[in-house]
Amino acid sequence: xxxxxxxxxxxxxxxxxxxxxxxxxxxxxxxxxxxxxxxxxxxxxxxxxxxxxxxxxxxxxxxxxxxxxxxxxxxxxxxxxxxxxxxxxxxxxxxxxxxxxxxxxxxxxxxxxxxxxxxxxxxxxxxxxxxxxxxxxxxxxxxxxxxxxxxxxxxxxxxxxxxxxxxxxxxxxxxxxxxxxxxxxxxxxxxxxxxxxxxxxxxxxxxxxxxxxxxxxxxxxxxxxxxxxxxxxxxxxxxxxxxxxxxxxxxxxxxxxxxxxxxxxxxxxxxxxxxxxxxxxxxxxxxxxxxxxxxxxxxxxxxxxxxxxxxxxxxxxxxxxxxxxxxxxxxxxxxxxxxxxxxxxxxxxxxxxxxxxxxxxxxxxxxxxxxxxxxxxxxxxxxxxxxxxxxxxxxxxxxxxxxxxxxxxxxxxxxxxxxxxxxxxxxxxxxxxxxxxxxxxxxxxxxxxxxxxxxxxxxxxxxxxxxxxxxxxxxxxxxxxxxxxxxxxxxxxxxxxxxxxxx
Amino acid sequence: xxxxxxxxxxxxxxxxxxxxxxxxxxxxxxxxxxxxxxxxxxxxxxxxxxxxxxxxxxxxxxxxxxxxxxxxxxxxxxxxxxxxxxxxxxxxxxxxxxxxxxxxxxxxxxxxxxxxxxxxxxxxxxxxxxxxxxxxxxxxxxxxxxxxxxxxxxxxxxxxxxxxxxxxxxxxxxxxxxxxxxxxxxxxxxxxxxxxxxxxxxxxxxxxxxxxxxxxxxxxxxxxxxxxxxxxxxxxxxxxxxxxxxxxxxxxxxxxxxxxxxxxxxxxxxxxxxxxxxxxxxxxxxxxxxxxxxxxxxxxxxxxxxxxxxxxxxxxxxxxxxxxxxxxxxxxxxxxxxxxxxxxxxxxxxxxxxxxxxxxx
Numbered sequence: 049x050x051x052x053x054x055x056x057x058x059x060x061x062x063x064x065x066x067x068x069x070x071x072x073x074x075x076x077x078x079x080x081x082x083x084x085x086x087x088x089x090x091x092x093x094x095x096x097x098x099x100x101x102x103x104x105x106x107x108x109x110x111x112x113x114x115x116x117x118x119x120x121x122x123x124x125x126x127x128x129x130x131x132x133x134x135x136x137x138x139x140x141x142x143x144x145x146x147x148x149x150x151x152x153x154x155x156x157x158x159x160x161x162x163x164x165x166x167x168x169x170x171x172x173x174x175x176x177x178x179x180x181x182x183x184x185x186x187x188x189x190x191x192x193x194x195x196x197x198x199x200x201x202x203x204x205x206x207x208x209x210x211x212x213x214x215x216x217x218x219x220x221x222x223x224x225x226x227x228x229x230x231x232x233x234x235x236x237x238x239x240x241x242x243x244x245x246x247x248x249x250x251x252x253x254x255x256x257x258x259x260x261x262x263x264x265x266x267x268x269x270x271x272x273x274x275x276x277x278x279x280x281x282x283x284x285x286x287x288x289x290x291x292x293x294x295x296x297x298x299x300x301x302x303x304x305x306x307x308x309x310x311x312x313x314x315x316x317x318x319x320x321x322x323x324x325x326x327x328x329x330x331x332x333x334x335x336x337x338x339x340x341x342x343x344x345x346x347x348x349x350x351x352x353x354x355x356x357x358x359x360x361x362x363x364x365x366x367x368x369x370x371x372x373x374x375x376x377x378x379x380x381x382x383x384x385x386x387x388x389x390x391x392x393x394x395x396x397x398x399x400x401x402x403x404x405x406x407x408x409x410x411x412x413x414x415x416x417x418x419x420x421x422x423x424x425x426x427x428x429x430x431x432x433x434x435x436x437x438x439x440x441x442x443x444x445x446x447x448x449x450x451x452x453x454x455x456x457x458x459x460x461x462x463x464x465x466x467x468x469x470x471x472x473x474x475x476x477x478x479x480x481x482x483x484x485x486x487x488x489x490x491x492x493x494x495x496x497x498x499x500x501x502x503x504x505x506x507x508x509x510x511x512x513x514x515x516x517x518x519x520x521x522x523x524x525x526x527x528x529x530x531x532x533x534x535x536x537x538x539x540x541x542x543x544x545x546x547x548x549x550x551x
Numbered sequence: 552x553x554x555x556x557x558x559x560x561x562x563x564x565x566x567x568x569x570x571x572x573x574x575x576x577x578x579x580x581x582x583x584x585x586x587x588x589x590x591x592x593x594x595x596x597x598x599x600x601x602x603x604x605x606x607x608x609x610x611x612x613x614x615x616x617x618x619x620x621x622x623x624x625x626x627x628x629x630x631x632x633x634x635x636x637x638x639x640x641x642x643x644x645x646x647x648x649x650x651x652x653x654x655x656x657x658x659x660x661x662x663x664x665x666x667x668x669x670x671x672x673x674x675x676x677x678x679x680x681x682x683x684x685x686x687x688x689x690x691x692x693x694x695x696x697x698x699x700x701x702x703x704x705x706x707x708x709x710x711x712x713x714x715x716x717x718x719x720x721x722x723x724x725x726x727x728x729x730x731x732x733x734x735x736x737x738x739x740x741x742x743x744x745x746x747x748x749x750x751x752x753x754x755x756x757x758x759x760x761x762x763x764x765x766x767x768x769x770x771x772x773x774x775x776x777x778x779x780x781x782x783x784x785x786x787x788x789x790x791x792x793x794x795x796x797x798x799x800x801x802x803x804x805x806x807x808x809x810x811x812x813x814x815x816x817x818x819x820x821x822x823x824x825x826x827x828x829x830x831x832x833x834x835x836x837x838x839x840x841x842x843x844x845x846x847x848x849x850x851x852x853x854x855x856x857x858x859x860x861x862x863x864x865x866x867x868x869x870x871x872x873x874x875x876x877x878x879x880x881x882x883x884x885x886x887x888x889x890x891x892x893x894x895x896x897x898x899x900x901x902x903x904x905x906x907x908x909x910x911x912x
Contacts, residue, residue, distance in 0.1 A: 091765075091769075091911065092763070092765050092766045092768075092769035092770075092910070093760070093761055093762065093766035093769065093770065094638075094766070094769050094770045094773040094774075095637075095638045095642070095770065095773070095774075096773045096776075096777060114784075118785065118789065123652060123653075123654070123681055125654065125656055125658075125681070126656070126658065126659065127656060127657065127658035127659075129658075130654070130658075130801060131799065131801055131802075132654070132801075142652075142679065142680070142681065146648065149642060150642070155643060155645075157645075158644060158645075158739055158740060159740060160739050161739065161740075161742065167677075169676070169677060170648075170678075170679045170680050171645045171648050171649065171680050172645075210679070212659070213658075213659040213662045213663065214662065219677075220663060220666075220668070220677075220678065221677050221678045221679060221682075222677075498759050498760050499760050499761065499766075499770075501642065501643050502639065502640070502643040502737065502738070502747075502750075502759075502760055503643040503644070503738065504643075514759075
């Protein structure tokens with residue numbers, strides 16, 4: 049092994065507490081079992097690579113996982129007489145699987161030749177987050193939902209482009225508004241002259257339900273079209289290994305946040321976010337470390353999954369019992385008695401089985417680890433400091449699913465927020481995450497992405513069609529490593545990508 | 552260069568008779584003569600269905616309704632016979648949900664049909680996936696399927712004809728798009744992208760999806776395993792419930808036309824096609840040829856198990872009429888269904904434990 053195994057463990061003090069900063073353990077170069085004992089051993093390639101339960105679950109747990117699997121694929125219906133009732137009244141899709149296709153990454157809608165804009169319909173794996181932004185960060189209190197984004201009045205913190213029949217009398221099937229997408233294209237040229245086409249999706253919103261024509265100004269207006277409304281796209285992400293990420297010790301993440309990587313311009317931070325489980329337990333300060341969501345804006349798989357069940361599909365559940373658009377004019381025009389308490393749409397069993405499923409999808413094993421180019425690529429990965437944020441390994445702490453406890457795992461994420469520069473910025477605050485910060489994406493399983501979904505896109509809005517494009521979009525705290533990468537000889541760039549494809 | 556290699560492989564197969572087929576011959580045959588052929592059939596049957604519906608709308612006779620119903624069943628065959636290979640554009644272009652989302656949203660469909668709105672293809676396109684595709688057409692052509700699987704032509708309203716014309720036109724458009732993605736261009740945003748058939752039949756280092764012929768073979772085997780599991784433990788087990796009292800008609804696929812057992816059989820026929828290389832009148836090497844190189848007895852046994860599963864599924868059909876949706880409400884029918892499920896699960900285990908390992912021998 050190389051001599052440049054550095055970053056030895058040293059002690060850092062955060063708020064008077066000593067944390068041992070994890071060093072970058074170079075065993076990742078040869079490690080095969082990315083998810084420890086939970087790993088599913090996969091030799092080849094197939095679209096089913098992300099569809100397996102963790103291998104060390106008990107028989108009972110596997111049965112529960114399979115129950116959740118069927119629910120994950122369920123198409124919810126807005127027909128109250130049906131068993132699968134609960135969809136809507138507004139939503140972004142009709143099943144979990146529709147955005148997390150085969151438990152993998154989503155893709156942007158197809159823009160056919162000759163088209164400029166494409167309308168988001170059903171069957172897309174992307175939606176827009178929305179909020180009102182004044183740029184001021186306030187202390188977390190119950191009044192501001194513990195630092196949550198401020199919902200757009202009359203809307204929510206998510207834009208629902210689909211609706212049950214009858215929600216929009218003028219536009220059957222539409223939700224709060226229609227959303228359209230097109231690309232801005234650009235070219236990146238390496239110092240060696242190689243050029244790469246990049247694309248970035250941009251969105252426009254039309255036909256908002258509160259839209260009106262202002263004859264004084266001659267403009268079409270909606271609260272949604274006001275300047276203080278910030279939008280940010282979100283693409284469906286892979287479902288593998290989430291229980292393991294949940295089991296990473298908080299102290300290990302805090303230690304990574306406390307490292308001094310100023311020489312590389314890197315400074316990871318924690319997002320402290322609203323925790324629905326603490327709130328349900330009447331904790332007076334229901335705030336926890338954020339771990340999930342593209343800005344780390346949820347603390348647990350339960351919070352993330354049940355929030356998505358209510359948000360993305362409109363299925364209310366014990367953690368999120370009110371429809372997302374409760375209290376808005378659109379809701380009140382649709383339901384007969386908007387103030388009446390509505391029964392929960394997902395039973396507690398359905399909700400919990402979905403959470404369990406989301407926690408227990410296996411991470412596939414690495415492949416081709418002994419190939420010379422992959423080994424070289426793994427070393428270059430460290431040389432150009434990718435490992436500063438894409439922290440290769442952790443040993444997990446205790447988890448209520450015993451299979452996830454005390455596992456040596458290789459997720460390649462520090463679980464922290466980083467300023468990723470202007471190119472990726474959405475300008476939208478989300479708890480402590482500012483408009484330029486994103487969570488380091490885990491890299492495990494990356495090599496299977498395009499087998500599972502040939503059009504899958506990387507980054508928060510799916511703009512990057514390849515690992516290379518994703519690297520080239522890195523700015524801000526990623527600038528240092530990106531610059532090192534672009535100045536590598538082409539063969540070394542290729543080796544690094546081959547390493548990532550081995551994950 | 553690639554084209555030459557491909558031609559050489561195709562020619563080599565013509566010459567190969569008794570000799571064992573190579574991996575490349577198997578991959579070529581399955582990709583072109585099974586998968587691509589199935590999608591081409593699907594597109595042409597869907598165009599026929601659209602034409603039959605237009606004829607029915609212009610002249611709503613019982614005979615024309617029967618022809619449209621036959622055309623629906625005929626379109627269903629290649630689609631259900633494609634379910635062992637739900638990889639590639641059918642998924643990446645989001646086509647599967649547009650064709651075959653079930654259950655249908657009858658509540659919303661009825662509300663659209665009651666409205667005064669003009670129903671066009673673009674109108675239906677903007678509606679949910681559970682308001683278009685096979686099962687919407689099925690409901691309109693066959694009725695609710697509760698006591699019978701057909702309805703008189705006189706029961707079809709002008710509004711239903713409008714909806715049928717729009718949604719069958721969309722089905723034809725989407726299936727043509729799918730066939731084109733396999734034959735000519737798998738990514739419409741990149742005009743230089745070839746048909747997916749060329750991608751999957753040319754695995755290798757530069758192939759972004761399949762780095763080796765082993766990977767493609769695994770995709771074939773995993774595809775077969777996927778639909779075996781789906782039929783046994785989803786399509787059949789979910790509506791059956793834990794016992795006769797929890798059986799649920801609302802979970803049955805194709806309940807209006809009473810076509811479920813044919814659907815399931817064709818799902819397993821797609822396993823047979825990938826495995827043997829036989830599709831309609833075409834014969835050629837499939838995955839079986841690969842297994843044969845390692846274990847001839849296993850290769851033959853698996854083929855027998857596949858055929859047995861298809862027979863056991865057909866045997867579920869109630870003697871007094873009806874389909875899967877009726878069978879699951881009788882103890883006899885449930886016992887026959889359970890036998891089929893057990894055989895499907897056993898075949899799945901054979902694929903996983905015995906066929907998959909042959910890829911590494």
